[in-house]
Amino acid sequence: MKKCWILSIFFVGALGTPGTVLGAPEDSAPAVSAAPQAAAELPANAAGQTVSKSTLAAARVDSKLNETILHKSVLDYYLPADIASVAKKCAAGEIDECYFSFKTFENSPDKKTASAANLELAVLSLQRGLVKQAVKYIDQACALNPDDPFAELTRGWILLSSGKYKKARQSFQNLLYLTADFEYVSSAKLGTALAWYLDGDKEKSATELQYLYTSNPYTISFVSYMLGRIASEMKSSRQLAPVFLQQSLTHDARNYAAVELFAQLSEKEKNDLRSWQYYATLYSLDPDNKDLAKKIAKYAKKLGDKSIDYLFYLRLEQPIVHEMVSTPSEKVKMALYANREQVPQVLQSFSLMPSGTLRVEDEKLGEVLRSASYIQKTVVFNPETGGVDFTNDKGHVEFSAKRPFTITVENPNKTLLVREATAQNIFAADLSDKELKGALIVIPTPQGIKLINEVYAEDLIPALLATQAQDITHDAALKALAVVFRSALLQAVKDHQGQPYHITDNDEYFKFKGINLIFKDLLDASKESGKIRLTEAQAGAYADCGVLTADALENTAFKPGYMFSPANVSKYILSNPPADLYSRPQDPTQWAGIKWMYLYDAKEIESRVAYKQNIGKLRALTPTSFTEKGRILSMRFEGSKGSYEAKTPQEVAFLLSAGTMRSNLFDMVPFYKGKNIKSVLVRGYDTGLGYGLCLQGADGLAKQGADYMAIIKYYFPQARILDTTTGTIK
Numbered sequence: 001m002k003k004c005w006i007l008s009i010f011f012v013g014a015l016g017t018p019g020t021v022l023g024a025p026e027d028s029a030p031a032v033s034a035a036p037q038a039a040a041e042l043p044a045n046a047a048g049q050t051v052s053k054s055t056l057a058a059a060r061v062d063s064k065l066n067e068t069i070l071h072k073s074v075l076d077y078y079l080p081a082d083i084a085s086v087a088k089k090c091a092a093g094e095i096d097e098c099y100f101s102f103k104t105f106e107n108s109p110d111k112k113t114a115s116a117a118n119l120e121l122a123v124l125s126l127q128r129g130l131v132k133q134a135v136k137y138i139d140q141a142c143a144l145n146p147d148d149p150f151a152e153l154t155r156g157w158i159l160l161s162s163g164k165y166k167k168a169r170q171s172f173q174n175l176l177y178l179t180a181d182f183e184y185v186s187s188a189k190l191g192t193a194l195a196w197y198l199d200g201d202k203e204k205s206a207t208e209l210q211y212l213y214t215s216n217p218y219t220i221s222f223v224s225y226m227l228g229r230i231a232s233e234m235k236s237s238r239q240l241a242p243v244f245l246q247q248s249l250t251h252d253a254r255n256y257a258a259v260e261l262f263a264q265l266s267e268k269e270k271n272d273l274r275s276w277q278y279y280a281t282l283y284s285l286d287p288d289n290k291d292l293a294k295k296i297a298k299y300a301k302k303l304g305d306k307s308i309d310y311l312f313y314l315r316l317e318q319p320i321v322h323e324m325v326s327t328p329s330e331k332v333k334m335a336l337y338a339n340r341e342q343v344p345q346v347l348q349s350f351s352l353m354p355s356g357t358l359r360v361e362d363e364k365l366g367e368v369l370r371s372a373s374y375i376q377k378t379v380v381f382n383p384e385t386g387g388v389d390f391t392n393d394k395g396h397v398e399f400s401a402k403r404p405f406t407i408t409v410e411n412p413n414k415t416l417l418v419r420e421a422t423a424q425n426i427f428a429a430d431l432s433d434k435e436l437k438g439a440l441i442v443i444p445t446p447q448g449i450k451l452i453n454e455v456y457a458e459d460l461i462p463a464l465l466a467t468q469a470q471d472i473t474h475d476a477a478l479k480a481l482a483v484v485f486r487s488a489l490l491q492a493v494k495d496h497q498g499q500p501y502h503i504t505d506n507d508e509y510f511k512f513k514g515i516n517l518i519f520k521d522l523l524d525a526s527k528e529s530g531k532i533r534l535t536e537a538q539a540g541a542y543a544d545c546g547v548l549t550a551d552a553l554e555n556t557a558f559k560p561g562y563m564f565s566p567a568n569v570s571k572y573i574l575s576n577p578p579a580d581l582y583s584r585p586q587d588p589t590q591w592a593g594i595k596w597m598y599l600y601d602a603k604e605i606e607s608r609v610a611y612k613q614n615i616g617k618l619r620a621l622t623p624t625s626f627t628e629k630g631r632i633l634s635m636r637f638e639g640s641k642g643s644y645e646a647k648t649p650q651e652v653a654f655l656l657s658a659g660t661m662r663s664n665l666f667d668m669v670p671f672y673k674g675k676n677i678k679s680v681l682v683r684g685y686d687t688g689l690g691y692g693l694c695l696q697g698a699d700g701l702a703k704q705g706a707d708y709m710a711i712i713k714y715y716f717p718q719a720r721i722l723d724t725t726t727g728t729i730k
Contacts, residue, residue, distance in 0.1 A: 075150070075183065075575045077562045080113045083120065087565035093625035093633075099124050106140070115144035116567075119151055122158060123566040129620025129638055131162045131672055149179040150571055156191050161669050165199040168192075183574050186216045193226070194681070198671060202230045217589055218576060221252030222597040228258065232265055241265055252592035256282075256660045257599050263295075272302050273310060280311055284427040285340075285658040288611050296427075314432035318374060319355040319417045320516040321435055326412045327458035327527075331438075332489055334460070334512060336451040337421060337429045338504035340659065345429045346448035349380040350421040352407065352440075356414030360390065362405045369399050373414070381448045388444045407440040415515065416440055418451070429506065434514035443500075452501050457489050461526040464489075464510040466517035468541065472695055473586075474702030478525035480711040484541050484693045485510055486526075487534035509540055529708060533722040535729065542688030544593030545583045545697045546665075548572070550627050550690030553715065555582040555697045562629070569630040570667045573683050582700030593696070596662050596684050602670075602677040606639065608655045615639025617676040621656075621668055631664045631690060640676070649689060656680070662687045692716075 079087060082105055090098040102124065105117035122138035125131070138155040145151055156171035172188040172195070179185070193208035205226070212223045228244030231237040242265065248258040263278035276299035283292040300307045335344035352358070353376045360369035369390065371377060377398075378391045387402040409416050418440065419433045438455030464485050465478060472478055488509045489502075496502040505512040545555045548562055558578040562568065577584065577594055585591060602618045609615055620638035624645060627633060635652045636645045646652045649664035666684030670677040686694075693715045701711050712721065721730045 075560070075571050077560065077568050077571060079563050079565055079568070080110070080116050082108070082113050083116045083565065084563060086117075087120070087563070087568075090566060091564050091626050091628050091630070095124075095622070095624055099128070106137070111144050115141045115148065115151065118144065119154065119567050120565055122154060123570065126158055126161060126670070127566070127620065127622045127668075129622070129670075131158075134158050135162055135164075147178060149175055149181070149184050150567075150574075152178055153184055153187055153191075153574075154567070154570070156188060157669050160191055160195050160198070161671060163198075163672055163674075165195045168195045182216075183576055186212065186219070187574055190219060190223075194671075197226070197230065202234060206230050218591050218595045219597060220589065221248045221255050221258075221592055222599070224248035224251065225255055225258045225261070225599070229261060232261060238265075251589055252596060254592070254596075254660045254662060255598060256285075256657055257601075267295075272299055275299055276303055276307060277310060280427065282658070285660065286608065287425065287427055289607065291607075308426055311426065313430070314513070316417055316419065316433040316435065316516065318353055319415045319435050321415050321518070322355045323411075323413050324415065324437060324459070324515065324518075326437065326456055329456045329458040330490060330493055331454055332457050332460055332493055332503065333441075333501040334453045334455065334507075335501040335504045336418070336434065336453055337423070337431060338506040339428045340506070342504045342506055342508065344450050344452075344501075344504060345423050345425070346445060346450060347381070348422045348424060348448050349378060350449070350451070351376055351378045351419040353377075353417040353419060354409045354414065355416075357410040358416070359408050359410055360399060360405060361408070362401060363403060368405070376419070379442060379449065381444070386444070386446055388442065388449055401442075402444050404441055404443045407442060408438075412438075423448070430513075432513065434505075434512070435516040437515055453505075457486065457493070458526065458530070459515070460489065460512070461485050462518040462522040463512055463515040465522045465525060466519070467511040467513050468543070468695065469522070471586075472699050474699050475521065475525060476702035476706060476708045476711060477695065477698040478521065479529040479708035480693060480698050480702075480715075481541060481695060482526045482529035483532055483534060483708065483712055486530065488540065490533070531723065531725055532709065532712065533724055534712070534716060535720045535722050540689070540692030541695060542663075542686070542690065542692060543695050544662075544687045545690070545694035546577060546594050546685040547575075547581065548629055548690075549694065549715075550629060550631055550665075552629065553717070555694060555700070556580050564626070564628060564630045566630075569665075570683075572630075573665075573667055573685055582704075583694055583696035584700065585696070593662065593687055594685065598657065598661070598682050600656055600680045600682060602679055604658075605637070605655060605680065608658070609637050609639070609644050613644040614641060615644055616641030619675055619677060621670060621677075621680065627690075629665075629690075632666065633664065656682065664689060 086098060086101040089101055102117045102120045105113050106121060108114040108117065118137045118141035122134045122141060125134035125137055135158055138151065138158050141151045142155050152171060152175045156168050156175065159168035159171055169192050172192045175184060175188045189208055189212055193205045193212065196208065197205035209223050209226055212219055224244045225248040228241045228248060231244055232241035242262070245258045245262050248255050259278055259281055263275060263282060266274040266278055279292060279295040279299065283289065283296050286292060303310065337345045337347065339345055354373055356373050358371040359367055362368050376393050380389050380391060382389050387400055389397045390399040391397050407416065416436045417433060418436060421431045423429065423431060436453050436455065437459040438453055441452040441454060443450040443452065461482055465482060469478055469481060472481070492502045547554055547556050547560055549555065556578050557580050560575070562572055583594060585593070606615065606618050615637055616639040618637065618639055622636040622638060623632045624636050625633040632652060633649055634645060634647050636643050637655065646655055652664065653659050653661040661682065661684065663684055663686050665686060666682050669681040671679045671681065698711045698715065701714060706714070723730065
């Protein structure tokens with residue numbers, strides 16, 4: 001097996017899917033020290049304190065997630081009756097009516113109602129880009145309820161957003177006199193660190209960040225990124241930046257800003273290979289970015305023909321599985337090599353190696369070619385004829401076609417390896433080698449070749465499990481996921497009858513990397529889960545879940561009493577996961593899938609929005625529709641020259657983060673300079689859209705003794721379940 005490398009950081013695919021890694025496995029990133037080795041230090045601050053690499057090395061050991069304080073959540077989601085009724089209008093997407101309805105209560109004689117109304121108005125005003133109004137409303141909320149720590153904390157963040165850094169620090173300091181609760185104190189410390197940084201005092205910012213590193217594992221990736229950013233901006237400490245950035249990515253592989261800074265530092269160091277790898281990773285996420293395209297062209301030219309060898313594609317010399325007993329079942333047509341939008345890419349060539357006798361059949365001529373096992377053949381697009389040529393290992397053409405033809409292995413239990421696929425844009429899709437079951441349909445087009453794998457559903461399910469279940473350790477959870485995949489596959493076949501294909505290998509609900517990734521436990525889970533099937537339910541899955549799912553399930557025995565409002569979303573995101581969370585990670589440093597935080601540059605957001613419409617300088621980020629629990633479904637991007645509304649969670653995620661955000665449950669703190677936003681802090685919970693089966697939650701339930709039937713019933717309580725052995729529906 002050969003591997004060509006690109007940095008392992010991101011998950012590709014739409015929100016709502018358990019993502020698949022783009023690039024090498026997590027242990028195969030370029031050789032950057034993953035842990036500090038020496039006591040080199042950032043400059044001392046005015047008090048003589050230092051931030052040292054040795055201190056950071058000890059921090060992970062000192063952070064004990066089983067300490068009660070880290071899980072303690074005392075946040076109160078209570079809303080006065082009048083405010084609760086208005087919040088329902090927000091959830092229904094009536095944003096303007098929601099805003100003006102809150103205004104009717106801002107001067108209510110009931111202080112609790114008036115304070116709550118002003119708090120909501122402050123949050124909504126900030127979302128609408130009305131920063132001065134946000135400050136006015138939050139001041140009123142704090143005056144009406146001076147003992148409310150959340151109002152004071154929100155005031156600190158709004159002041160920070162508006163550029164009033166000294167006042168923000170004072171507000172965060174005032175909070176410490178109102179509560180000792182871990183969530184509040186930690187958020188105030190982070191706000192203070194950012195206030196010092198944005199105000200130009202990097203040393204004081206680093207000191208605050210050091211405290212967070214040693215006390216709050218939920219923010220460790222973001223804090224490591226900020227320490228790396230500070231180090232990169234201080235000449236005497238620049239050599240420390242890669243250490244901090246590598247730690248950031250170790251704890252959260254989707255930290256876009258950390259990879260971007262890695263790319264910039266590599267370029268400054270004139271490390272062509274590493275620059276190519278990092279910029280290639282970014283470009284694969286945002287292929288319309290002209291600046292990234294220039295970087296790619298520059299380093300591709302420097303590295304020459306070998307540049308593609310440094311991208312991560314899984315390369316296989318020959319089939320690995322060789323033979324897998326087929327299970328006759330409904331056939332699925334899966335288009336191969338699809339891009340982020342699930343559009344199958346046109347190939348210029350690919351090679352084949354079967355583990356049994358290969359047969360080529362033309363749709364009109366019948367069988368036209370037969371070849372022995374383990375003999376490589378190559379299919380090449382011929383631009384002069386507009387057809388494709390089927391060639392042997394000497395390059396001699398054995399068969400040519402302008403119409404579709406089918407390649408199969410005579411023994412249905414044998415496999416077919418698709419190798420060395422090439423496309424005009426090598427970043428458009430993952431061009432890794434893939435071992436297949438079933439038939440390969442080759443479709444010549446005027447631009448190149450499209451491939452469709454027609455395969456039994458039961459032969460495909462174990463391979464789909466392999467791409468999503470790396471961290472699933474219990475058989476019951478694997479079986480539950482197999483039920484979900486089977487149900488989704490068969491529904492996709494039904495929904496796309498008569499179309500050229502039913503799914504793609506980069507499908508919204510499942511990813512296909514090849515049957516070479518499967519193991520016995522996956523085969524067993526697939527086989528043993530066939531007794532039931534979901535009907536009339538959204539048979540999706542997502543990797544990690546917090547307390548609340550989109551469909552109001554709770555992944556914990558702890559009941560937070562959550563009620564939606566714009567301010568309560570921020571309060572929920574502030575809260576730490578309770579100790580009994582079903583989906584808590586086994587590795588206590590890997591909480592990023594559940595609670596995460598990223599910083600995005602406004603210029604890049606403006607650039608991506610400009611693909612749709614030029615809005616000028618970014619001035620507001622306004623959610624325009626929500627789920628009942630506050631997940632963002634659409635968002636308006638306001639600018640100096642106009643506005644653009646992203647209509648789906650996937651489009652919102654792409655415009656904000658080039659698609660790397662984990663979910664659509666988040667809030668935002670825009671950092672303004674004058675009227676314009678310079679950067680955006682995004683704070684969020686869990687992954688995907690929050691519907692369907694939570695993989696880590698399923699594994700947690702299995703750990704507690706639940707079987708796969710119980711897990712399915714837990715995550716799909718309204719579903720009708722078909723017993724495939726009796727044909728009855730429960």
